[in-house]
Amino acid sequence: MSAQATHELLRRYLRGDLTAPEEVELERRADQDPILAEAMTGLRSVPEADHIIRVQRMLASVREQSEPAAKVRQLSARRRVRRPVYAAAAAALLLLGAIALWPRLMPQESATELALEEPAPSPSPERDDITLTPEPAPTEEPAVVNTPPANPASTSPSSDPRPRPQEETVVPEAELDVVVEEATNTAPPPPPTPLPTPSVTPPELEDN
């Protein structure tokens, strides 16, 4: 018989599913096959051990290591497809924002208009997280920040979170990059659904 059936017999032996005739067959093969004989010697040296659990843990550990690699490849492929789309969407929003804001030079602006404004560059620590996806952020900021020159710094804290609604559509997928970064760095991969990154998602927008 082929060597492949031997590994099946061995598995059945470990599981305790072997019947007497099958054991005879396994032993007959071990007589002919020194590798199998070594394996049987090993297993028989500790007959009471739960060998199956050990093998299952080996397999689980190996699966953990090989599947994230496959997942990263999938995510990378998706990312490559989506980036140009985001860049286009971001550019379109940028343009609309600029057009909407152009006549508005007054600092007293409504909340919705503030939403279209870009925040002041300095007090925006959450921007650092967006650097993971460099394309959307830097291209947006300079153009819109320049248009309302009278935008005082006092409004910036409140204006900081506002632009998020438009960007929210961009960020979630961008967070996949965060997932990928983390997946390659840590052994157990975090779930690919939106990560709890509080600095990026401010409180008022968490239910988005």
Next chain:
Amino acid sequence: MLRLLRQQPATTTDVPSDAELLARFQESTKPEDLQPLYERHAELIYALALRYLSTPERAEDAGMEIWAVLLDKLPKHEISNFRSWLQTTVRNHCLMQLRKEKRDPLRQRSGEGLMQSESLMHLATDSSLSNHPDTRPLYHCLKQLKEEQARCVRLFYLQEGESYQSIANALGLSVGRVRSHLQNGRRNLKICLERRQNEND
């Protein structure tokens, strides 16, 4: 006509050989392509590591380490017989570990000296066993065994279709305990039979 069609071997295309799985991995070097090969031989890897390292825990750890070794080394070598290469690799990996720990490599295990399963099977097949001169010593020795060993031996070899698991269920023991009883039983039977043979000589 139908018989001819049925004889078409679908199995060769359904189940890839070690060589095929190996070739696939060596070409792509993707971990996902190594996985089927590793999974097929996981029990063997563990058992061999246990042979060399003596404890299940260290065998388990070695088994996991071997994955990384395979991932690294397989693409670099031309391998005609994967199983042989695998055994050599596991052995070398374990020996290296033992040398680092300065332990005695390849300590002889007491797993040797078991009575042949095949001989015990004859207990079940012969009809007038108690009268047959050749089996009398076996029956005599069987009576010498400890209760739990004798019980397991009788169930496994005399009853048809019993497995370690089914015996474990019937007797309320773990599979490991049944395995242990059977092994000890077989060893004791062999010792007893050899003693009787020496006495008769």
